[in-house]
Amino acid sequence: MTPTTNAHAPAPPATPRPSALNYSRTTATAARVLRQLGHDPRTIALLVLIPCVMLFLLRYVFDGSPRVFDSIGASLLGIFPLITMFLVTSIATLRERTSGTLERLLAMPLGKGDLIAGYALAFGTLAIIQSTLATGLAVWFLDLDVTGSPWLLLVVALLDALLGTALGLFVSAFAASEFQAVQFMPAVIFPQLLLCGLFTPRPDMHPALEALSNVLPMSYAVDGMNEVLLHTDMTANFIRDAAIVATCALLVLTLGAATLRRRTT
Amino acid sequence: MMNYSSKKPPPAIQADNLTVTRGHRTVLRNLDFAVPHGQITGLLGPSGCGKSTLMRAIVGTQAKVTGTLKVLGHPAGAPALRSRIGYVTQAPSVYDDLTVRQNLAYFAAILDPGRTATERRHENVTRAIADVDLTSHADALAGNLSGGQRSRVSLAVALLGTPELLVLDEPTVGLDPVLRRDLWDLFHAIAAQRRATLLISSHVMDEAERCHRLLLMREGEILADDTPEALRTRTHADTVEAAFLHLVDEATATDAHHKEPAR
Ligand SMILES: Nc1ncnc2c1ncn2[C@@H]1O[C@H](COP(=O)(O)OP(=O)(O)OP(=O)(O)O)[C@@H](O)[C@H]1O
Ligand SMILES: [Mg+2]
Numbered sequence: 330m331t332p333t334t335n336a337h338a339p340a341p342p343a344t345p346r347p348s349a350l351n352y353s354r355t356t357a358t359a360a361r362v363l364r365q366l367g368h369d370p371r372t373i374a375l376l377v378l379i380p381c382v383m384l385f386l387l388r389y390v391f392d393g394s395p396r397v398f399d400s401i402g403a404s405l406l407g408i409f410p411l412i413t414m415f416l417v418t419s420i421a422t423l424r425e426r427t428s429g430t431l432e433r434l435l436a437m438p439l440g441k442g443d444l445i446a447g448y449a450l451a452f453g454t455l456a457i458i459q460s461t462l463a464t465g466l467a468v469w470f471l472d473l474d475v476t477g478s479p480w481l482l483l484v485v486a487l488l489d490a491l492l493g494t495a496l497g498l499f500v501s502a503f504a505a506s507e508f509q510a511v512q513f514m515p516a517v518i519f520p521q522l523l524l525c526g527l528f529t530p531r532p533d534m535h536p537a538l539e540a541l542s543n544v545l546p547m548s549y550a551v552d553g554m555n556e557v558l559l560h561t562d563m564t565a566n567f568i569r570d571a572a573i574v575a576t577c578a579l580l581v582l583t584l585g586a587a588t589l590r591r592r593t594t
Numbered sequence: 595m596m597n598y599s600s601k602k603p604p605p606a607i608q609a610d611n612l613t614v615t616r617g618h619r620t621v622l623r624n625l626d627f628a629v630p631h632g633q634i635t636g637l638l639g640p641s642g643c644g645k646s647t648l649m650r651a652i653v654g655t656q657a658k659v660t661g662t663l664k665v666l667g668h669p670a671g672a673p674a675l676r677s678r679i680g681y682v683t684q685a686p687s688v689y690d691d692l693t694v695r696q697n698l699a700y701f702a703a704i705l706d707p708g709r710t711a712t713e714r715r716h717e718n719v720t721r722a723i724a725d726v727d728l729t730s731h732a733d734a735l736a737g738n739l740s741g742g743q744r745s746r747v748s749l750a751v752a753l754l755g756t757p758e759l760l761v762l763d764e765p766t767v768g769l770d771p772v773l774r775r776d777l778w779d780l781f782h783a784i785a786a787q788r789r790a791t792l793l794i795s796s797h798v799m800d801e802a803e804r805c806h807r808l809l810l811m812r813e814g815e816i817l818a819d820d821t822p823e824a825l826r827t828r829t830h831a832d833t834v835e836a837a838f839l840h841l842v843d844e845a846t847a848t849d850a851h852h853k854e855p856a857r
Contacts, residue, residue, distance in 0.1 A: 353707035361700040365691045368735065429687030433751070436653045438676040439704045592657040592671065594616055 350442050358439075358447025362421065363454065376417070376455065380409040380463040388471040395472065399558060402473045404527045406464055406482055407554040410456045410490035411547060412518055418452055418497030419510045426501070435591045445586050449494050456490025457483075477557035481567065485553045488574045492546055495581035502588035521547035526555075546577040603631040604667065606759055606791035607652060611661035614647055621647045623814045624661070629793055629807075634785050636802045637795040638838060639811030645795040646684050648811070649761050652793070653681045666759060677705060680752035684763040684795075686744040690737030694728055694747050695719060697736055698754060705755045722750040725780055727773060742768045749777075753784075760784065762794045766801065778804050799835035808834070810841060817841050 366373055384402060391398040425431045434444065464482050467473040475482065500517060504510035524534070524542035531542050542548045553570035560567070605628035614622040621644045629635045637645050650656035651663060654671020663670040666678055688697045702715040723732050726746035731739060736747050749765045760781075766774045778801065784790050785806075794805070802808055803822050810818040810825075818825055818841055822834050831837040 351707060353709070354704055357700060357703035357707065361689070361692070361696070364696055364700075365689060368691045428689070429683045429685055430689060432655050432683060433681065433687045433701075434704065436655050436676060436679070436681050437701070437704050438673075590657070592655055592659075594657045 350446055351440060354439055354443040355446045355450065358444055359450035359454070362448060362451035365421075366451075366455070372417075373455075376413055377459050377462055379413070380405075380459060381466050383409070384463060384467050384471060388467075395474065398471075399474045400555065401527065402467055402471070403475065403482065403554040403558045404525070404551045406460065406467060407485050407489045407550040408522065408525070408527070408547070409463060410460055410486050411493040411496075411550060412514070413459065414452050414456055414490045414493030415497040415518060416511075416514060417455075418448060418494045419501040419504065419513060420497075420507065422448070422498055422501040423504055423507060423510045431589075432593070435589070441586045441589045441591075444589070445498060445582055448498060449491060449582060452494045453487065453491055456487055456493075460486035460490065475558050476561050477559075477563070477567075481557045481563065482554065485550060485557065485571060485574070488553075488571055488578065489547075489550045491578040492550070492574055492581070495578045495585060498585035499581050499588065502585070518547075521545045524548065525551045527551060546574055549573040549577075605629055606631045606666060607793070608664045609661065610663075612648075612651065612663050613660045614644070614651055614656060615658045616647065621814050622651070625814075625816055627809060627816055627819050629791065629809075631791055632785060632789045633806040634781055634792045634794060634804070635807045635809060636805035637793060637809050637811065638797075638799075638802055639817075640842070641797075643811045644814045645811060646763055649681070649763050649793065649795065653679055653761050677755065678758045680755065680757035680760045680762075682749050682752045682760075682762045682765050686748035688736045688744065688747045688751065691735065693733050693735055694723060694739070694750075695732045697747055698722055698750055701751045702754050718754050722753045725753050726750045727776065742770075742773075745769075746773075753780075756788065756790075758790055760790060760792045760794075762792065764795050764797065766796065766798065774798075774801070799833065799838065802834040802838075810838060812842055812845055817845055 384405065387402060387405065388398055391401070422431075425434075435441075460483055464479055464486065468475060468479045468482075496517060500513040501510060504513060524531070524538060524545055525547040526542070531539050531548060534542065549570040553567055553574065556564050556567040556570060607627075607629035609625050609627050612622060612625040613620065625648070637648065639645055647656060651659045652665055652670055654665075654675065659670070665672075665675055668675050689700075692700070698719040699715065702719050706715055706718070723729055726749055728743065728746055728750065731743060736744055739747065745765070745768065749762070752760060752762065766777055769777070781792055781794065782804070785792055794801075796802060805822060807821055808818065808825060809816060820828070825834060825837045825841075826832065829837040829840040831840055
């Protein structure tokens, strides 16, 4: 070690603070999150394989009634990315908080938006891989009968993944430990799962529950999937559903940014 | 407020009536002090006296700070300061599931973003790894390193850019004497050649002798703010350790004396 020479560092870069998102910092953050996952191949394998295994099981559970498989299978293609990205994101951000790296990053010239967008980008990429495999398997090997384009299924799946990432980021602000973070899944996801129309069509539910389901974003995720299932073209309803899910995701991401505090007690 | 002559550079850190509460406890009480520019200031005090809290206030990550705290001419925590301060938290804050080099590359990309800076970032990262003597472990996962090695990775992050102020919370704790000496040589080189200001907390008293100035803290208050030499002379002690013990004992005795009638 030769401190005398090392103290001469290259000239400091001129870095004016950006007001909005910084492209380089956002992509650097996304690359870092993916690199972390890259050192954890088992998590990636679980993320990618579990939806496929579940769809495979489902296909043969409903061996005698392929119409039921079509409807539930399409809904699940939307629900899987939401749930897995919710879990992965809430744990990842919680770890960032507890390891002190969040404190360090927020003392650096990193915008909160850069961090959140970086996470969304990284997990969005992962969700594309997950959804492509699951959709491909369902449509081409398990004979899931979609009337519309499988690409539209993929679009909804991606929006659902973003929504899951957004919700995960948001709730991690309220979780002080991994135990609490995991408990947020039954609290945030299960009610939506029950009410989203997976078990009974939403109009058949008690009016109070139907009204409640109307304000839960997962309902629109499942509706969107069913639109693709039943119609050849992109219907107006499909566009509305997709827009609602996307808006919810952006809204919750913004809320998530607001819960990141540079100063903590 | 103190007045400084025009010849002297303004202090790097200036606190007036600085108070911090954490939970229901007042952790720092009405602190007034100045940390001079371009020098190494040691922050010493018993465990729990508020050293880390003070450092968090300076880098702007501590909530519920009242009074004035100016850092490099800006209020502490101002966005303009974020690229000018290097900060090492007491617990190593690195990603355990990234290698040493990947950790540093990420933080470097935050400090100095953009494709055009790739070359410079690479140099900075390699230099920072060499500075903390981890070149042979550059491709090891941070989670697989020893405790001292992990805290050196954390330190390397703060050495990445060219910060004008380095706030280091116990950077040499748990390191061997050879490495500690080398790091202190590095700190002195940074102060001398880059005219950077360093604020370093420590429990190791022979390190205190190597600081230009010392801030002695006890229970959220500043006991002394002086050069090591002046402290020794004032307390008729041979070492800073003896001077420190003398001052703490004196303060404890005064406290006991003052509290007696109140009870
Ligand atoms: N998150 C917190 N909430 C409430 N009180 C806290 C919190 N963190 C620290 N404290 C209290 O603040 C006081 C000062 O803590 P601080 O970490 O600044 O001490 P320190 O001087 O750095 O100690 P050490 O040498 O052991 O690191 C302690 O009494 C501690 O109990
Ligand atoms: Mg401390």
